[in-house]
Amino acid sequence: MRPVYVVSGGVSKFTKARHDKTFQAVVKEAFEYAVADLNIDTTKFLELVDGSVASYFSDHFQRQLMSGIMAQDYLGLCPKPSHRVEGGGATGGLAFQEGWKSIASGHMDVCAVYGFETMSHVETWKGNEFIALASDVSFDFPVGGFYSGYYAMMVVRHMQEFGTTVEQMAHVSVKNHRNAYHNPYAQKRQKLTIEDVRNSTMVAWPLTRLDICVMSDGAAAVILASEEGVKRLEKAAGRTLPKIKVTGIGRGTDAMRMSDRPHKKVPLLSFEKESDYKNLKYPGIHSFRAGRSAAIQAYKHAGIKNPIAELDFVELHDAYTSSEIQTYEDLGLCRYGQGGELAVSGKTFMPGVDYGLKLKEKPICPVNPSGGLIACGHPVGATGLMQAVFALWQLQNTIGKHFKDPALQIKNAKKGLIHSHAGTGTYVTVSILEA
Numbered sequence: 001m002r003p004v005y006v007v008s009g010g011v012s013k014f015t016k017a018r019h020d021k022t023f024q025a026v027v028k029e030a031f032e033y034a035v036a037d038l039n040i041d042t043t044k045f046l047e048l049v050d051g052s053v054a055s056y057f058s059d060h061f062q063r064q065l066m067s068g069i070m071a072q073d074y075l076g077l078c079p080k081p082s083h084r085v086e087g088g089g090a091t092g093g094l095a096f097q098e099g100w101k102s103i104a105s106g107h108m109d110v111c112a113v114y115g116f117e118t119m120s121h122v123e124t125w126k127g128n129e130f131i132a133l134a135s136d137v138s139f140d141f142p143v144g145g146f147y148s149g150y151y152a153m154m155v156v157r158h159m160q161e162f163g164t165t166v167e168q169m170a171h172v173s174v175k176n177h178r179n180a181y182h183n184p185y186a187q188k189r190q191k192l193t194i195e196d197v198r199n200s201t202m203v204a205w206p207l208t209r210l211d212i213c214v215m216s217d218g219a220a221a222v223i224l225a226s227e228e229g230v231k232r233l234e235k236a237a238g239r240t241l242p243k244i245k246v247t248g249i250g251r252g253t254d255a256m257r258m259s260d261r262p263h264k265k266v267p268l269l270s271f272e273k274e275s276d277y278k279n280l281k282y283p284g285i286h287s288f289r290a291g292r293s294a295a296i297q298a299y300k301h302a303g304i305k306n307p308i309a310e311l312d313f314v315e316l317h318d319a320y321t322s323s324e325i326q327t328y329e330d331l332g333l334c335r336y337g338q339g340g341e342l343a344v345s346g347k348t349f350m351p352g353v354d355y356g357l358k359l360k361e362k363p364i365c366p367v368n369p370s371g372g373l374i375a376c377g378h379p380v381g382a383t384g385l386m387q388a389v390f391a392l393w394q395l396q397n398t399i400g401k402h403f404k405d406p407a408l409q410i411k412n413a414k415k416g417l418i419h420s421h422a423g424t425g426t427y428v429t430v431s432i433l434e435a
Helices: 023-037 042-048 067-075 091-104 124-132 147-162 166-180 194-199 227-237 289-302 321-330 339-345 372-376 380-396 399-403
Strands: 005-011 051-055 082-085 110-118 202-204 217-225 244-253 313-315 415-421 427-434
Touching (some): 005 227, 023 067, 023 110, 051 380, 166 321, 166 339, 217 227, 244 289, 313 380
Parallel strands (some): 051 110
Antiparallel strands (some): 244 427, 415 427
């Protein structure tokens, strides 16, 4: 396999609705942002790029099949090769890894990966129905078909199994919304308290409105390149590019029906032992086996032994505050059962940001320094690529440049992780990026 680098990225503003532009034009915002950051003329870049990957979740929102090829045409990328990726909430993460494969395999030297969703075209109830089609429509859908209900059920089991509390979940919401206060691309830039989160409208106990991400319109794009591709781009740009290397990727899957998930032994990370989990029925519905599988692969690829000590930050799929806590455990930031404690410890917070909370410990590995899905928004096909863009900027030390505010820049960040998650944990991707 050839080395793969991320050389540039761009995002549109994530917002409730973009009635001013078509989905193609919103994609172009993100794409041209990425190209402009290379300091290369768009016409010249279109000569240098070998192909693309399009990422979007649902044809339903814009009532248009083949939306990817329409974006491809609008960007000026025809007739170069492209394909569309779809995998629920993990669509962006899967697309990022498809772009990685195009470069690593030698099929391309420069690949543009772009993702989008325009969810404002339908009412919220209809959007929830479309999203619920990512559950088993013959089994789960007729008895609920409501993702907040699924996640409520899963976290209730997590609470029963491990003693997780609603206050611990609320800490995640306060953290991510406060981080997003400094992110101009985020949809919800708010300063919240624990009381704000718990007193907001109850959606599916114990999940309140502020425990849950929102539907969004938005787009994101990244440019991946081989060593040869980087040389071509640098020649066109007339400068050395601050490239970031992709050092590890992993994927995992699980049964669509949660009732079909087995009770087996926990797949162990290097710092764990079987005796840690001798009485745990795994994964049950309290944990995401696909996330653990993806992490094991990515860590092996990147040579990571102790994630919370070796990673400088994590951008993970926090569609719910509960899923962030569950994912702490899947990624090995703590042992299973300790996610709630980690959420309130201070270890996953940003240094230098005032959260209005009394935190016991100093930040070690900030999680969702961008604000995550809960605060940035969740235009599904763009989300995993948004994470890649924000991770790129962290590792390039350019958060201050792009956000016009240095508060979210992690000092001397060298290694980060991005994580995408679909359904109730049916597809999960983990990718490791290093300066």
